[in-house]
Amino acid sequence: MGTGAGEAGRVWAHVGQRFTETGYDVVVLGAGRMGTACALFLRRLAPDRRLLxxxxxxxxxxxxxxxxxxGVWTILDVPAGRASEARWVNAQVAGELGPLPFQPRPLLDLHAGAVPGGRSTTATLARFPEAAALINPAALPFARVDEEAATYRPGSVALACGQGAVRAGADLLLNTHAHLLPGGVRLDRLTVTNTHEVVTHxxxxxRAGVTIVALGADGPPAAEQDLGAHTAHGRAYRQTPRLNTPSxxxxPTLRAGGLTLRPVSGGFTLIPPVHHRDPQGYVPTGGRLTGVPVGVRRETLEDLVTLMDxxxxxxTEALEVGRSLADVPGAWLALPGGRADAPPTHEEVAPGVHLLLGGPLADTLGLAVAYDLAARxxxxEGRPWEEG
Incomplete structure (x- = not known):
């Protein structure tokens, strides 16, 4: 029996729970921020659709x-003409989705040359003395301030949206690897052996009337390999080293040379810029600092070295570079259209199969694009950020 409107969905967390369903109106692959948000919005917009x-x-x-x-929302990242979408995303994260860790926090955008709306970095730091020890004003004499900026945890958004979707009637199947098929999906339910190997149980x-592929950087390859579809999307491996300087x-959040310093847990998480897509088959490799192997990939290390002055x-030793890639957190990031500056997007890559991608600008526009696909x-018709 399907889940009716107003009833909570079911959750299968392990293979001991028997799964016998044979078809859904919509199947969403991926429980990251984009997939769970799209599922939640779709349950709200079309509660009669059975969704997994x-x-x-x-x-x-x-x-x-x-x-x-x-998890940095800033108006400085918003492409022209999309400010209303970004502000709608801000409102969702700030309260519409429930109580989430959301902190208004100004962002200082620092530059070596003059920029529109910029002012003296030295004068700006008088307002933000907590950041003064981090910055050399002589090297970065110009600063813009985004007073509306905020920080939040995208993982908390995914959790809230996923739980909200289940409460609204969506079913949730965990620990399962999905493969795209024409008209549906093949589901491999995974389990762990006593030797800690993950195997298909x-x-x-x-069957699926509509399949939404929200697998992040794995989405385009899944569509290409399973369905033979062609996409122009790419991916890049982005690491997040830590800087143990007090915060x-x-x-404030800082940005210079494309590098973002996000205050987290008494220090900073470093978000390096994404310059380009990584080539097919590329395997991230650590670099060397003063001849010593480190765990930060070479391209990221070059950016950090360039900004040291x-x-x-x-x-200083406050920068954690690790001894291998395993020491420095990192993940593959989808690049819509293969571009590092492209906003989130969705596209129908095969009849009834929609690819949903966040990418580098997911913090500011991701939820709006997820809603747009759900509405489609x-x-x-119409979108909430267009009202009024």
């Missing part, structure tokens, strides 16, 4: 870019 969320791990997805996303095919609730703490699938 499939996730290889748990809720939220532990292996994708959602967990390591910056059982396989089932499920607190008053410390402008941000002096980067040249539901056949709903």
């Amino acid at each position: 969320i499939v996730e290889r791990g748990g809720l939220p997805n532990e292996e994708g870019a959602t967990i390591l996303a910056p 059982e396989t089932r095919e499920v 607190d609730d008053r410390t 402008a941000l002096p703490p980067l040249a 699938v539901a056949g709903v």
